[in-house]
Amino acid sequence: MSKVLRAGAIMAAGTLVSRITGLGRTIVLASAIGVAALGDAYNVAYTIPFVLFDLLMGGVLSSVIVPMIVRARKMDDDGGLTYEQSLLTLVTLILSIVSIVAVLLAEPLIGLYATGWSQHTTEVSVTLARFILPQITFFGVGALAGAMLNTRDRFAAPMWAPVLNNLVVIGVGATYLAISNAGKNIDEVTDSDLMLLGLGTTAGILAQSIVLVISLRRAGFSFRPRLDLRNLKLGELGRSVVWTLLYVGITQIGYVLTTNLAIKAGEMSKEIGVPYGAGITPYSYAFMLFQLPYGIIAVSMITAVLPRMSRHVADERLDLLREEFSSGVQVVSAALVPIGLLLAVLGPTLSLPIFARGAVSTADAIYIGQILQVFGLALVPFSLFQMLLRVFYSLGDTRTPTFLVLSIVVVNATLSLISFFFLPPGYAVVGLALAFAISYTVGAAATWVLAGSRVGGLHGSQVFMGMSRMYCAAIPGGLIALGVLWLTRGLTDLTVLSAITILAVGGGCGIALYLVIAHRMRITQVSSIIETVARRAAR
Known part of the structure; x- marks a missing residue:
């Protein structure tokens, strides 16, 4: 467990700063463009490059490419250098072509995610997308460089590089606040305003990618353009990639449905005079807060254990894979269990001091917190599901996760439609978050059974206890x-000051009590986390 904790702690430190600056980025942008029409237009345009990257590379990186790089570095005579050079060349070429095509097809891409907008809102989002979509290439090259660094056990740069991206976009948002007269009013936003927001967002990803490429070079990798398709083992890669692309495609179909339902709920809410933004932007901001603990804790551990589990599979040591997975799950759970419960209790008191400023009203911020409360219920099962998928990926199996995510998307879509049609428009987006939580809880349970059957058990009783x-x-x-x-709340209304007080007293005491009780119950994972953090803080 100590090795897993050390690797996870290195990444968690960088991820913590990255997520904090990412939160600062979101706060600045929310203050500048709000959570209504302009905020929705920006967030949809900003999301599409990530969607396209996921379709082409995101899932493939973790499920296929990292295990194949590990095998190439272990078995090839040149330590996998030729393989990595060919892979980086191919990825750069493909994503460059995709970026160009995506810019040309910006309008139908926006239309896919937003069917209920006015013509002007659609035009604004399309303009933003044309500035933002070129980042697909930079994001992909940086992500591959980060994956290659991880296989070399160089975890710091991939976790710290996003900080630079966030700082660039914070500067962009602050500049918009200073020079734009439009604010959150989409009817007054100018072409120069949109250029600032769009190109500034792309500049952040470019800076992040440059840092990762430089770090990879310093780690000993020398890039030479090489397109040796035979060396890439495209037959093996293609068989795995097909299932991964299906996996990502299925998840994006679910996201398209969620986005359209949230946007329609927001438009209906405006028509009946709901006093807060109830569209896709509150959902996105609540999900971003939900992703903070997941990204800092679970992603750090997932990134650390996947190369190690892949090595255990290559060495035919499934016993070590089981130990690696079990240790990782219990460490992650020890941190996320209390955080998930506190998010479910204190969601609005967290979102209020974060978002209630500038173009975001108190009612807007509270609504974001109500969505966050529901997401809090999903924190542990969602993280567990993501870790379980890495068991299949380390085995080279991308087929089973595709069917698993299909079942999750079907459950999520069914519950989302029920929420949209049966809940009041102002609470439909909260229902979408509940559908997410239920579907991943069911999915995590099913995935555990299947993963355990593949590797001879996952110490289920030990982890459950x-x-x-x-x-x-x-x-x-x-x-x-x-x-x-x-x-x-019995003494005063919920304001920024009272919310901070509740967070400090209620949240602080809640965490402290958990640590005391966990120590008395001899939950060793909690003690190990505290000791690791204390040692690193003392350095």
């Missing part, structure tokens, strides 16, 4: 936080 004890230790802290919330 450990997580049960963690919840027993966390519930009293959640109740303390809830009590502080009720007491404060």
Whole structure:
């Protein structure tokens, strides 16, 4: 466990700063463009490059390319250098072509995600997309460079590079606030305003990618353009990639549905006079807050264990794979269990001081927090599902995860449609978050059974008992936080000041009580996390 913790701690430190600056980026942008029409237009345009990258590269990186790079570095005579050079050349060429085509097709791409907008809102989003879509190439090259660094056990740069990206976009948002007269009013936004927002966003990804490429060179990799398709083992790669592309495509179909339902709910809410933005932007901002603990804790651990599990499979040591996975899951759960409960209790008190400024009203910020409360219920099962997928990926199996995610998307889509049609428009987006939480809870349970059957068990009883004890230790802290919330709300309205007080007292006491109870219950994962953090802080 100590090796996993050390690797995870290195990445968590960089990810923590990255996520904090990412939060600062979101705060600045929300203050500048709000959570209504202009915010929706920007967020949809900003999301599409990530969607296209995921379709072409994102899932392939973790599920196929990292295990193949590990095998090439282990088995090829040149330590995998030729393989990596050919791979980087091919990825750069493909993504450059995709970027050009995406810019040309910006209008139909925006139309796919937003069918209920006015013509002007659509035009604004299309203009933004044309400035933002070229980042597909930079994002892909940087992501591949980061994956290659991870296979060399160089985890710091991939976790720290996004900080530069966030700082660039924070500067862009601050500049928009200073020089634009439009603010959140989409009817007054100018072409120069859109150019600033769009090109500034792309500049951030470019800076991030440059840092990763430089770090890869310093790690000993020398790039020479090489397109040796035979060396890339395209037959093996293609068979795996097909299933991964299906996996990502299925998830994006689900996201398209969620986006369209959220946008339509927002338009319906405006028509009946709901006093807060209830479209895709509040959902996106709540999901971003939900992703903070997941990204800092779970992603760091996932990134650390995947290369190690792939090596264990290559060495035919499934016993070590089981130990690696079990240790990683329990460490992640020890941190995420209390955080998930506190998010479910204190969501609005967290979102209010973060977002209630500039173009975002108090009602807007509280609504984001209500969505976040529901996402809090999904934190542990979503993280567990993502870790379980890495068991299949380390085995070279991309087929099974495709069918698993298909079942999740079907459940999520069904529940999302029920929420949209049966809940009031102002709460439909909260229902979308609940559909997400339920579908990933069911999916994690099914995935555990299938993954365990493939590797001879995953120490299920040990992990289940450990997580049960963690919840027993966390519930009293959640109740303390809830009590502080009720007491404060009984004395005063929910304002930024009262929200900060509730967070400090209720959240602080809740976490402290969890740590005390976990120590008394001898939950070793919690003690290990505390010791690791303390050692690194003392350096």
